[in-house]
Amino acid sequence: MRRREFLKLGAAAPAALGLGGLARGEESSPSARSAGQARNVIFLVSDGMSQGTLTFADQYLRWRDQRPSHWMALYEDRERRVTRALMDMSSGSSMVTDSAAASSSWGGGHRVDNGRLNVGHGGVEHEPLAAKLRAAGRAVGLVTTTSLTDATPAGFTANARSRREDALIADQYLERDVTLLLGGTGAGFDPERREDGRDHSKIWADAGGEVVRTREDLLAREDGPAKLLGLFAPDHIPYEVDRLHDPDLRREVPSLAEMTRIALARLSGQEGGFFLMVEGGRVDHAAHANDLPALLFDQIAFDDAIGVALDFQNRHPDTLVIVTTDHGNANPGFQSGDVHGARQFERISRIRGSFTEHITRWLGGNRSAGEIRERFADALDFEISGDNAELLAAFARRDYRPAYRRMRRASAVIGQVVANELDFSWIGTAHSADYVELTATGPGAGRIRPFTRNTELHGLVLETMGVG
Ligand SMILES: [Zn+2]
Structure with a gap:
């Protein structure tokens, strides 16, 4: 072939075949199914992260540790192919979404009204990613600093008319056979706060799954089958800045990065690959509360989890990593x-x-x-x-x-x-309508358009994982 023809083909072929997402290591990976397909997807969400929060954490880390955040380092990385986009997170009922509708847009692929989980107008239920992926033999993990049945993990997994139906949401995690759950307990997983007294930890253990309740227990369980339930606080996991300065909390409660590391270790042995959602859920709470130290250190804790995900991707290049937020909040800076x-x-x-x-x-x-x-x-x-x-x-x-x-x-x-x-100030105490930051790297990342509608990520995950 003449050089000119080769160049022409080289430029045209990836676009024609929809292979915009070729990433580092993909061609050399024996386990990659085909170009643009990923065995695993890690979907990281900093809940309620305004652009100012991303900036603040990055500038602070450059001052304190003389290094950028992992998130911004992706944009400076000359080796790794990174897609950067803005995403419109509008919900079915508002330009300003809540976390339930936001997560549903990714999890179920449809815009639903604020407060709902994959339930549209007329009560139509949209099947969430967790159900589709489990049916196709993929493992599904949910890791969060909120209670496990909170809106973001629930949007990937449940159908409920209200995000407050913790018991129903926990039951759906069980029915849909979610593989791994690490986070705070909340009303769904606390038998004493459920009308039916159902004890999910017991059901989980009886079915041969492991249940852990402390950081020490978790860190000792790097090896083992994927089935793992971790409950580390009665409700949400404490703010990172409080955890860091309280020796008891530090001993008892794992960081988000630690939970992510153990989740990846346990899920990586799964034959068909896995989908793991990781949520820095309390960045949102800190923004609602205009709480500067809570915001900063929870965003840094989330960023540390990005570092863990990227480390995993270096070792397993057939992994798509998506990093984003569900909406801005209070626009600090x-x-x-x-x-x-x-x-x-x-x-x-x-x-x-x-x-x-x-x-x-x-x-x-x-x-x-x-x-x-x-x-x-x-x-x-x-x-x-x-x-x-x-x-x-x-x-x-x-x-x-x-x-x-x-x-x-x-x-x-x-x-x-x-x-x-x-x-350092705030424009309010509520979610904002701003388009949000969306970053991806790995197979399939190149399919993301510079301006993306939230619902598009649902199909992207399925397509990249080869699930019809
Ligand atoms: Zn919120």
Whole structure:
């Protein structure tokens, strides 16, 4: 063949065959079914992550550890082929989605109303990925820092008219034979909080699955069959910043990266390949609460899980890794030219816990400005000015009320005071309509278009895994 013809074919063939997703190592992998097909898919979701959250965590890591976040490092990687896109996350009922509708758009491939899980208008049920993949012999794992039946894992697995139906959702995990579950317990997996008293841990163990409840137990179970249920907190897993600074929590509760590592170790032995969803679920909670340290360290914990997924992909190139978020939330970030960076990061690095756990709950009732300053300094090693303490004292005795209704809760007023200190502020306390960041690498990633509709990922996962 003449060189010119070869070049022509070389340029045309991948597009004609739909092989835009050729990735590093794919051709050399004996287990790749065919080009653009993946044995495994790891789908990572930072719940409620605005663009400012991604930026903040990356800039902080560059300051603290002199390295970018794993997420941003993907964009700087010259070896790895990476697809970057914006995604429209609109739901069936709003431009601003909630996590149930968002997860359903990926899990069931349809836009449903906020609050619903794969149930459309007229009650039509959309079969979720977990059911389709299990029926096709693929393993399915769900790892999250929220309770296991929370909206994001549920959207991949369940059909429910309301995301609050924890018992029904847990039952559907069982019926659909989800292979591995690691996260917080919540009402669905707690027999004492279920009307029928059903004990899923017992059912799981009776069926020959393993059940773990502590970090130590989990880390000791790297080897073994895939069937694993881990329940590490009564509800959601504590904020990472609280876990890091509490020796008991640190001993008892695994990090998201640790859960991800064990999940991958257990699932990688599955014959037909696996789908693993990993959710940094409390980035969203921190954003609702305008809680800077909770937001930062949960986003970093999520980013560490991305690192684990990419390490796995280096060893198993027939793995598609998708990294995204389901919606923005409160759009946080540094503002004003007074921000130096290092000066702010230095103060932030000394904060020893979340505002939610150490300040917000404590602030109710009358507190003097002096008490408030002391509390910030003692509990968190974070000094605030007398003026800012006065503002909080006035709010606590109901003498001060922000104009914007959504900013009137205590956590938001604390967020505004912290913005006075650090020039790090928030536009509200709710989800946003922003198009979201979508990143993918590995076989199939090249099929993602630069501007993607949320529902397209459903077909992409199935097609890439070769499930009809
Ligand atoms: Zn939310």
